[in-house]
Amino acid sequence: xxxxxxxxxxxxxxxxxxxxxxxxxxxxxxxxxxxxxxxxxxxxxxxxxxxxxxxxxxxxxxxxxxxxxxxxxxxxxxxxxxxxxxxxxxxxxxxxxxxxxxxxxxxxxxxxxxxxxxxxxxxxxxxxxxxxxxxxxxxxxxxxxxxxxxxxxxxxxxxxxxxxxxxxxxxxxxxxxxxxxxxxxxxxxxxxxxxxxxxxxxxxxxxxxxxxxxxxxxxxx
Numbered sequence: 001x002x003x004x005x006x007x008x009x010x011x012x013x014x015x016x017x018x019x020x021x022x023x024x025x026x027x028x029x030x031x032x033x034x035x036x037x038x039x040x041x042x043x044x045x046x047x048x049x050x051x052x053x054x055x056x057x058x059x060x061x062x063x064x065x066x067x068x069x070x071x072x073x074x075x076x077x078x079x080x081x082x083x084x085x086x087x088x089x090x091x092x093x094x095x096x097x098x099x100x101x102x103x104x105x106x107x108x109x110x111x112x113x114x115x116x117x118x119x120x121x122x123x124x125x126x127x128x129x130x131x132x133x134x135x136x137x138x139x140x141x142x143x144x145x146x147x148x149x150x151x152x153x154x155x156x157x158x159x160x161x162x163x164x165x166x167x168x169x170x171x172x173x174x175x176x177x178x179x180x181x182x183x184x185x186x187x188x189x190x191x192x193x194x195x196x197x198x199x200x201x202x203x204x205x206x207x208x209x210x211x212x213x214x215x216x217x218x219x220x221x
């Protein structure tokens with residue numbers, strides 16, 4: 001049963017005030033999740049699946065915190081924001097202070113360490129993320145994020161991936177024994193962020209995907 005919560009447009013309006021990257025790092029593929037996409041993701045997670053209210057949530061690769069803050073505003077019991085970049089976490093901490101949100105902790109950690117050294121199996125109910133697409137730099141990093149998110153979550157993982165990689169992701173999900181549902185097809189408006197960008201902005205077709213174990217619980221990866 002869904003709980004009453006703020007409306008989609010209200011959430012999007014609040015998220016407009018979240019400060020983004022000051023000097024984004026191309027090697028980390030730091031592209032911010034737009035307030036519109038973040039609000040749509042979170043609102044759907046709440047109203048259609050009830051995977052946020054009073055839940056323990058992790059935002060893997062939280063960046064400056066738009067998904068972390070949005071999740072907290074949607075009634076999460078607790079949110080853990082994880083990112084490798086200390087500068088992004090500093091901005092995220094400032095945003096949390098500005099929004100007066102207290103049920104969030106931030107952890108500086110490399111996603112590769114989560115998978116190989118620091119074991120975080122089934123520590124949260126839900127993982128949300130907008131991982132690096134891994135197409136220009138760090139090929140395959142999107143799958144590393146996904147595999148580690150699946151290990152962390154007891155119930156569901158929500159993630160954004162290029163629509164062009166859908167078949168590959170479906171194949172991996174089948175190998176890992178998890179259900180996959182393409183919740184929505186979105187257009188990610190990628191602003192001219194880095195020097196190599198020639199156009200003012202580019203629309204990229206992106207899938208918003210929910211991953212879950214067939215019995216509602218995710219296996220240890």
